[in-house]
Amino acid sequence: MPSENKTAYAILGLLCHEPMSGYDIKKRIQHSIARFWDAGYGQIYPSLRHLTEQGLVTVATGGGAGRPDKKVYSITEQGRAQLISWLSEPSATEYVRYEILLKLFFGNWIGVDRNVEMIKQFRARYQRELGELQAATRNLRQVLPESPDHLYFLLTAMFGARVYQAYLDWADDAVNLLQPSSGSRPGEIKGGALS
């Protein structure tokens, strides 16, 4: 998907908060933006080299006692300006790829039970994730008054919570539609999204 390397902006954004190594960036991504924008080492290291060549970040090698090969990257004034400029532009439309829906769309070629099983697995996955997200959301809301810098993190967590909850609600609707026998009277569907 050619655009202008959004992942590099993600890295720039993280470095805007504090200087870090590529390894640190990966970890930071993991428990912040990975749910909606993930990146592997195969993207991070080449991006850091590219950003360095462009003068948007600088490197400071070594330093840490006993581990001389650690490279700490810092954002430059130029990099900061570039990031802010990008942040102000309107964002591209969302890109999603739901293999489960693709399979389900052609679900009439396999048995109902197999489709139901797939949906239930999907549901279980996100029930777990929703639990974690809700805990994080509650936590962030509590500390908001003291540290308002967590506001934007909270917003993204809230997004996840809303969407994952929608996943669960849909999964329940779907199973009820496919297996009208188990649990609800035929034709009965609860929830407001259908009315």
Added chain:
Amino acid sequence: MPSENKTAYAILGLLCHEPMSGYDIKKRIQHSIARFWDAGYGQIYPSLRHLTEQGLVTVATGGGAGRPDKKVYSITEQGRAQLISWLSEPSATEYVRYEILLKLFFGNWIGVDRNVEMIKQFRARYQRELGELQAATRNLRQVLPESPDHLYFLLTAMFGARVYQAYLDWADDAVNLLQPSSGSRPGEIKGGALS
């Protein structure tokens, strides 16, 4: 994203219903699976060639009066078997890329108003799409008793409706959090996803 060409399975699935040209496939995708699995000509035509080479589909050139260069693709028994085998496998986890959340995550570097504006644009986009989806969903539900083959299409439409509604709800929460002044009392947030 290496996997094993899921888009080819999408094409196979569409051809399983009825023989079509590459051009027809593109249009069919547009108003069926594009919301969760889109594909352009640059993927469709090469995929069709590949599928033909593998013997999963066959081509019938010409035929249509006055337009001799139309190629109609049909799925083979082998293709059908391959599709069904794939449908039965567990699906990979969902792949998403939300540029708006990436920008919002670094929202503290730009003004609150700009973030709010971005969220409102996001909201407007999906409000429109939700309207269309809900209309389609209502329609599909009505014709379900006569034509149960639309069941799986309905399920994917319901998914979209649920998720897009979640987008709208989140957008309202987010704007309220960022601008406590306009419309609601400070600290007040409606909706169940936060409690």
Added chain:
DNA sequence: GCCACCATGTAAACAGTTACATGATTAG
């Protein structure tokens, strides 16, 4: 005559994943 739509494709660039390669340190 022009524009929209039908219809097929290719090539280049870009984005992203996976597998590989290397080696130091630390906790059990």
Added chain:
DNA sequence: CTAATCATGTAACTGTTTACATGGTGGC
């Protein structure tokens, strides 16, 4: 001693988008 974690990177491959190229048909 061995497993996990720290730490950096490359190369090959796959998937996707975009831009380009071509030409016919039908309506205004």
